[in-house]
Amino acid sequence: MSSVTASRFDWVIILLFLALVSIGWFNIYSASYVDNVETFFDLGNIYTKQLMWIVLSLVLIVFILAIDVKFYERFGSIIYIVTLVALLGLFVLGKNINGATSWYSFGPVSLQPSEFAKAATALAIAKYVSDIQTNMALFKDQLRAFLIIALPALFIVPQPDPGSALIYAAFVFPLYREGMHYVYLLLGLFASVLFVGTLAIGVHWIAGFALLVGLGLLFYNRKLRPNKVKYFTVIFACVAFAFSVNYIFNNVFEQRHRDRFNIVLGKEVDAKGIGYNTNQSEIAIGSGGWLGKGWTDGTQTKGNFVPEQHTDYIFSTVGEEWGFVGSMLVVLLFVALIIRVLVLAERQKSQFARVYGYSVAAILFFHFFVNIGMVTGIFPTVGIPLPFFSYGGSGLWGFTILLFIFVRLDSGNYYYT
Incomplete structure (x- = not known):
């Protein structure tokens, strides 16, 4: 990887990524820290394991950026098919965790294929739409695009993981950008x-x-x-x-x-049952005030009132300990990242890179919007993580791959004519 190539990487996206991952880790640390832990480097600690995944994701980024830019377009369909096979294989070889057979277990490490399927589907859609014979204004081509989107979602729903399957609705937006009628x-x-x-x-x-x-x-x-x-x-x-x-x-x-x-919808209130997580999350966010209670000083967080707070409900830690100001900073960082991806996508000379970029922006927005709406009680709890924040190696790697393939495609924009 030459210095000339490295200079073409969009460092705005890279810095926003590093900022979000860093802030996310500090909140995971706060949400999972306990006083009686003997050593920081104990892999039994949630925050230590997440730090390990972050370090490995940096190695993954170097690998992604080192691959020839044409590789992703040339092998996009094959990557998609391999991902579908991996999703189907879960029904035979998958490990059941929390009632869902969504993981492959490799000793102490578990990987969730649905997190990687988003990038694979984005590559497949970009390759199909950019084909010279595809016209997204035609109904038959629209049906084929919908089939590409629907297949991984249909394989994910029966795991059961309807939240992850719901994400695939985001792919409608890049199709609309490429000529599909707004009536959809x-x-x-x-x-x-x-x-x-x-x-x-x-x-x-x-x-x-x-x-x-x-x-x-x-x-x-x-x-x-x-x-x-x-x-x-x-x-x-x-x-x-x-x-x-x-x-x-x-x-x-x-x-x-x-x-x-x-x-x-306000039809029933169950603050101690099914609505417990959301209710406690709202209390935590509301108690943060303008500036928050301080890092690791959140009473709701330290008291473990929000179950599994380090995963889907990590934003409640931000609200309690960083307050309104800190929450808005996180929101603005996400908005800046999504807008930056859209701006770069629009300037691509390659339709493949443009469609992929719009897919990345749509997926990130969908995750961000639904997760924060879920944590604040606006939307029902559907198990959608906050990108770069929620604990999980598969999720972090999935979003890292999704984003940095686009960074690599953008860096190769010079080579497209």
């Missing part, structure tokens, strides 16, 4: 509103609302002579979907998922 985004948004609205206020109100909106749009556009068959088909589909929500909610969702939705 609108339909997805409208379906989400119908689903939540039906649960919140009832099916008849929502079905009536959908009917009124559809008829109102038809009347508003009457001078354009709209296709009434299409309008009434969409209206019927929306009303039918609203009436199917309760069946899906009661027969497809597991009880724990129903409970979490009901808590967020």
